[in-house]
Amino acid sequence: MSDPLSPASYAPYPSVEEYILDWTDRIWADGAIGDIAGMYAADLPVRTASGVGVGVEGVIRGSLAKKAAFLHRIGVGEDVVWESRGPSSFVSHHRVLHTGAQHGPWAYGPTTGRAAVSRNLPVCLVEDAMVTEEWVVRDEWAVVEGLGHDPSAVAIAAPVDLSPLGAGGIFGRPAPADPVLEGDSGPRPATHREEATFVASLWSDVVRERRFDRVPDFYSRDCIVHTSRNRTVTRLDGVRGDLMELLAPFPDAEVNVRDIAVHRSPDRGLRASVMWQLRGTYSGLPVYGTPRGERVEVLGVSQYELEGGRVRREYRIFDEIAVLAQIEAQRARQGVTPS
Known part of the structure; x- marks a missing residue:
């Protein structure tokens, strides 16, 4: 290209x-x-x-x-x-x-x-x-x-308060109306529109709509996902479980795609990258101590190696120490003893 x-x-x-x-x-x-x-x-x-x-x-x-x-x-x-x-x-x-x-x-x-x-x-x-x-x-x-x-001790020592950022949060502006056309980095070119639509649909159809039954529509049978805490999951059941675990602590989470880039090169083939945002309350699974409805914002990026119209490999990166530090900041304001 x-x-x-x-x-x-x-x-x-x-x-x-x-x-x-x-x-x-x-x-x-x-x-x-x-x-x-x-x-x-x-x-x-x-x-x-x-x-x-x-x-x-x-x-x-x-x-x-x-x-x-x-x-x-x-x-x-x-x-x-x-x-x-x-x-x-x-x-x-x-x-x-x-x-x-x-x-x-x-x-x-x-x-x-x-x-x-x-x-x-x-x-x-x-x-x-x-x-x-x-x-x-x-x-x-x-x-x-x-x-x-100790992750908990690190988060308690350096709590994160995002409330001064206001309604715009980390991104400082509303989510893009159609990230296939324009994301936080600006208008996308007309190239690779099909692939950009594919990864945007993955996030809207599977993650935002909680349609985990649709994982096979987007991931290949032998898919590999490298995710937070340096963990790796494999095949369709592993992907389903990992996406559920992402959302289960924040069952009311709103998830938005913020930016998409797609590139094909002779040595690496076709790849896509999605910057995403999750905002919700810590009111589900007790992954970070006892949930008390603390507000959380997650900034993440997922990169995809695409093969045969499906995701063959994904790298999903986000900062769970920052998530825990956001929760600890709100616990401190409420006078809650650290977990």
């Missing part, structure tokens, strides 16, 4: 993939923290499951602290699913596999000598070779647990 973008949109690199992968290595492998200001717009918003930060200075400070705490942590770029957003802009859904130990002091607790395996998935809107908005999704439960820390 020919590149529809102006080369200036990913300069000075030869491709979008090299732009994303090389910048990531410069910052996290080589430690070029000072170069971040040359990649991120000065006033960009960075949206995570723990809140919204504004400005490149916060990105620099946070990156420096994390690099110092995880000095020898290695991040491998597993895939870059990107799509144009006009002649000089693109959106990148970049999946990264992290391995390594905690080197120094960090919010999760003292160094334990253990290593963790987890996935991150930053979604970046890039305009004229500068990141102008970013949504960052991490499987922090896998990090906390892998390093030997």
Whole structure:
């Protein structure tokens, strides 16, 4: 597939993939923290499951602290699913596999000598070779647990209060009316409309409508799903159960697709990536302690390898530590003893 973008949109690199992968290595492998200001717009918003930060200075400070705490942590770029957003802009859904130990002091607790395996998935809107908005999704439960820390203690120590964000929540705006046509990163191109409709329907028909009987319409018989807490489930029954477990703690949850990117490449084939939002009350299964109706917002990304008109493999990433920290913030306000 020919590149529809102006080369200036990913300069000075030869491709979008090299732009994303090389910048990531410069910052996290080589430690070029000072170069971040040359990649991120000065006033960009960075949206995570723990809140919204504004400005490149916060990105620099946070990156420096994390690099110092995880000095020898290695991040491998597993895939870059990107799509144009006009002649000089693109959106990148970049999946990264992290391995390594905690080197120094960090919010999760003292160094334990253990290593963790987890996935991150930053979604970046890039305009004229500068990141102008970013949504960052991490499987922090896998990090906390892998390093030997207690997830509940971590959430209690750093509660997350999203109420100052108001009705717009993490995204700061209503959900897109039709993400096949336009998502949070902007209008989609006319290419891959069928595949975008397919993954949007997966979320609307199976997840939003709770039609788990329709899983075989979207997943292949031998499907594999890598999901939160570094877990893997397989085949159709595994997918059904995992999607039910996603929703069961929040039975009234509203689920919206926020952004879609689809890309085909000669070496990796056809892939799609969906950024999604779940908002509901913790009133179902007691996954995070005793449910008391606490409001929760989940920011997640699912990437799909498509084969024969079905999902052959999915990577579903979201931050359950942030979910637990949101719940703990409301318990603290209500004077509830931590679980």
